[in-house]
Amino acid sequence: MPIYEYKCTKCEEDFEKLVFGSQKVTCPKCNSSEIKKKMSVFGMSGVEKPFAGTSSASCSSCAKATCTSCH
Numbered sequence: 001m002p003i004y005e006y007k008c009t010k011c012e013e014d015f016e017k018l019v020f021g022s023q024k025v026t027c028p029k030c031n032s033s034e035i036k037k038k039m040s041v042f043g044m045s046g047v048e049k050p051f052a053g054t055s056s057a058s059c060s061s062c063a064k065a066t067c068t069s070c071h
C-alpha cells in the first residue's frame with residue numbers, strides 16, 4: 001500500500017500518510033491542504049529501490065534477471 005511522505009508548507013510539519021485513490025491529504029498539525037508530496041516509501045525512509053540488492057537483474061522494469069518479455 002502506498003505510504004507517502006508530505007511536508008506542510010505552512011507549518012513545516014513532516015508527516016507520512018497512507019493514501020487511497022484521490023483521497024485528500026491535509027496537515028495533521030494545522031489542517032492545511034497546502035502540502036507537498038515528497039516521495040513514496042514503504043515503511044522505510046532513505047531506501048531508493050526495493051530491488052537494490054538484485055544487482056544481477058538485467059531488466060529494470062520487472063527486476064528479473066531472466067527477463068525475456070521486457071527487452
Ligand SMILES: [Zn+2]
Nearest residue numbers: 008011027030
Ligand atoms: Zn501544517
